[in-house]
Amino acid sequence: MVEGHEAVERLERxxxxxxxxxxxxxAFEIHGGAxxxxxxGPVGGRLRANVQNVWRDHWLSQGDVVEVxxxxxxxxxxxxxxxxxxxxxxxxxxxxxxNEASRADTMxxxxxxNPDALSMADLQALLDDVRPSCPSCGASEWSPIVAENxxxxxxxxxxxxxxxxxxxxxxxxxxFTTYPAIYRHFRxxxxxxxxxxxRGYRNExxxxxxxxxxxxxxxAELEYFIDPESDVxxxxxxxxATSVQLVPADGEAFEGTIPKALADGIILHPTVAWFMARxxxxxxxxxxxxxxxxxxxxxxxxxxxxxxxxxDVELHGSYGWVECVGIAHRGCxxxxxxxRATGQRLRAWxxxxxxKIVEIDGWTIDGAKAGPAFxxxxxxxxxxxxxxxxxxxxxxxxxxxxxxxxxxxxxxVKRVQRTESVAGEWFIPHVVEPAFGIDRIIWHxxxxxxxxxxxxxxxxxxxxLHPDVAPVDAAVLPLFEKEGMGALASEIHRRLCATRxxxxxxxxxxxxxxxxARADEIGVPCCLTVxxxxxxxxxxxxxxxxxxxxxxxxxxxxxxxxxxx
RNA sequence: GCGCACAUGAUCUAGUGGUUAUGAUACGAGGUUCCCAACCUCGUUACCCGAGUUCGACUCUCGGUGUGCGCACCA
Numbered sequence: 191m192v193e194g195h196e197a198v199e200r201l202e203r204x205x206x207x208x209x210x211x212x213x214x215x216x217a218f219e220i221h222g223g224a225x226x227x228x229x230x231g232p233v234g235g236r237l238r239a240n241v242q243n244v245w246r247d248h249w250l251s252q253g254d255v256v257e258v259x260x261x262x263x264x265x266x267x268x269x270x271x272x273x274x275x276x277x278x279x280x281x282x283x284x285x286x287x288x289n290e291a292s293r294a295d296t297m298x299x300x301x302x303x304n305p306d307a308l309s310m311a312d313l314q315a316l317l318d319d320v321r322p323s324c325p326s327c328g329a330s331e332w333s334p335i336v337a338e339n340x341x342x343x344x345x346x347x348x349x350x351x352x353x354x355x356x357x358x359x360x361x362x363x364x365x366f367t368t369y370p371a372i373y374r375h376f377r378x379x380x381x382x383x384x385x386x387x388x389r390g391y392r393n394e395x396x397x398x399x400x401x402x403x404x405x406x407x408x409x410a411e412l413e414y415f416i417d418p419e420s421d422v423x424x425x426x427x428x429x430x431a432t433s434v435q436l437v438p439a440d441g442e443a444f445e446g447t448i449p450k451a452l453a454d455g456i457i458l459h460p461t462v463a464w465f466m467a468r469x470x471x472x473x474x475x476x477x478x479x480x481x482x483x484x485x486x487x488x489x490x491x492x493x494x495x496x497x498x499x500x501x502d503v504e505l506h507g508s509y510g511w512v513e514c515v516g517i518a519h520r521g522c523x524x525x526x527x528x529x530r531a532t533g534q535r536l537r538a539w540x541x542x543x544x545x546k547i548v549e550i551d552g553w554t555i556d557g558a559k560a561g562p563a564f565x566x567x568x569x570x571x572x573x574x575x576x577x578x579x580x581x582x583x584x585x586x587x588x589x590x591x592x593x594x595x596x597x598x599x600x601x602x603v604k605r606v607q608r609t610e611s612v613a614g615e616w617f618i619p620h621v622v623e624p625a626f627g628i629d630r631i632i633w634h635x636x637x638x639x640x641x642x643x644x645x646x647x648x649x650x651x652x653x654x655l656h657p658d659v660a661p662v663d664a665a666v667l668p669l670f671e672k673e674g675m676g677a678l679a680s681e682i683h684r685r686l687c688a689t690r691x692x693x694x695x696x697x698x699x700x701x702x703x704x705x706x707a708r709a710d711e712i713g714v715p716c717c718l719t720v721x722x723x724x725x726x727x728x729x730x731x732x733x734x735x736x737x738x739x740x741x742x743x744x745x746x747x748x749x750x751x752x753x754x755x
Numbered sequence: 756g757c758g759c760a761c762a763u764g765a766u767c768u769a770g771u772g773g774u775u776a777u778g779a780u781a782c783g784a785g786g787u788u789c790c791c792a793a794c795c796u797c798g799u800u801a802c803c804c805g806a807g808u809u810c811g812a813c814u815c816u817c818g819g820u821g822u823g824c825g826c827a828c829c830a
Contacts, residue, residue: 198823202767210766210781222804222820277830282756340830359830395756395828403829647780650792669789699783703791710791721789731790738791 201508204640205400207651211712213237213636213661214401226397226405228629233712236693237661238408241476241632242387244658245410248472255383255412256375260364262389263346266354271531272363272524274356278340278392281313284333294335297322342391342405357391362623365413366524369536372415380420380538380619381461385412387628399509401633408628415619416461417540418522424464426452434470435484443484456487458499458519461622465517466501469624473503473515476631477656479638482506486513497521498620505630507637514630522618529618541614548610551580553603560602571596575603635659639713653713654736663752664694665709669721671698679720682730682745689753694718710735718748 208214212231216223230238249255269275281294294317301320314335321330341359345352358364365372365384376382387410397403426449437443438456448470452463466485473483488500503515525536555572564571570590575598578586584600639654657663664686668679676698686694695714697705702719709717717733723742724730730748731740743751 206766216821219821223822225821274830282828284756340828392829398823398829648792667790701788701791701793703793705792706790707792717790719790723789733790740790 197508200642203642204508204637207711208234208636213712226394226403228401228404233661237655237659238628238632240659240661241628241635242408242410244476245472245626245628246387248468248475249383249385249412252383252468254376254381255385255414256372258365258368258372258384258386259388260361260368260386262358262391263344263355264358264363265346266356267531268363268367269341269356269359271527272366273527274341274359278359281335283317283335340392340394342393359392360390360625361386361388361409361411362413362524362625365411366528366536369415369525370534373538378539381414381416383412383414385410401629402509402512404629410626410628412624414461414465414622415538416622417538417617418620419540419617423460426463426467429467429470432467432470437484437486439487439489457501459622462499462501462517462519465622465624469503469515469517475656476659477635477639477654478505478631482634482638484511505634507634512630512634513627514634515624515626517622517624520621520623522620524621525618535616536618537616538619539614540617542612545611545613548612550610551607552576553578553580553582554606555602556604560598563602564596567594567596571598571602650707650710652710652735655713655715657715657755660713660715661693662695662709662712662714663692663755665705665714665717666694666696667702667705667717667719668698669702669719673722674725675720675722678724682718682720686749686752689749692752706733
């Protein structure tokens, strides 16, 4: 996956540095480590927090989005309703000849219209019956099927009273299950969004590629609920000059603007286009390189069956193009699924522009007469009668669902004639979901920002992180730790750290050049150096990470500048 | 999950069935230095875990764990 010898070495130097400096490191290493689990260390912790804050502020700025936080432990029934129990299970079988593991349903596709939907027992029976040949060696002796569930399972409560549960594989379900509260919060008016930053869990068969495939990961999802019949179109004019790389499901990759791709029918839905555009802005404000970002549309057969359109944001880095964001139009799938499973109403009310006048003209039963006449069948008779046309002549013979035929006399029925005014209707909102893999994004921020210059012993490393996400805002460096310069620098350091939103580090060891280098390596955007002049007039030099340029300014100005960023 | 390879200070690495296990960088203390990994002195830190073979294992064998790569998997 990693291409080229030089790229592999760069990747090794980068990951080595991230470990050494406490940015990202394997978790539980003193116990031997655990696959697919990573720590954000003393430097990485704030990097992650900064990325999450930029993400949070970006979406909250829309004004119609709220943040919620739901449990990671999720009852079985929730994920059964959402389809995850079925979707996240693969039925594996192992070839007895060559030990190659294969998915049973994949091998049986030619023998059943939809083997993916079969129960484990039925699939086993079909496998025994068909005995497909192994795609690897051609033999056809298979081990019994084993269910591989990609979700971590657990139990809520102890002993026999415990309810089966999973650690959530995505945060989205929490937004769907809490939909009624969100709907109420927004005074029952679409569109609106709910978002959540949190952890998700997938018991991956084989975590690989460092931070790219994790078993526990940080994700951030936004569920934007819309009225499918609304003709309000988001204003995309702000992006009419922003060219992005687009890879449509059919056709060649090209560069173009999002509004044009929508107008040309390549992007299928205006709200999807809106979130693509907003996501592009977010990626830029995090420091992603525009040339290393592309939108790739899912092919029809790649999309979940309910999705109406889906675009991934892929970022390019040491592992090639990696899916980091998915922007999916999920239709009404999720709310409908939970509604079906619970019987709760997960809908929104749509008021018609004009109330609809409905003429009701038909029949119903006269309970006092029909009840005694039909006794146990009265309910069924009522249902049937209410479907009869207004011009039905009684007595009439009708056939009930059970096959019984009854004769309904005119005394059993009453004419119903009235005019009703219907103000609106309930409908299931559609959902557009941008879902972000925070760890993957952070990885690419680091990968894009990491810059080496020189070679061998002379190599110099600079992490050109965006100042909004840089783990440390400023380094305070006394030129020498004597004659009061150290004390003054310590004072400035404390003052900066006491300033809301600012984190500074103090470094007094080694030559000044070495300390600049240490700061550059983890991407500290500026260094404030205290020298002899500082002792005289209270100024410091502000050194810019990227240019190395120094500006002399008062301590107050420097603090002010950092605080207002 | 299968196969191949690898595992030595904080990092990168040398090396050995037998005394005190290399080197560099980094880190710490001191000195020097008026701004970009300089220099001098001193110092701290390591053979992944567990069993086995052996008088003796960091070294050999097996198992585990982790890492990389290939296959499979990836809502």
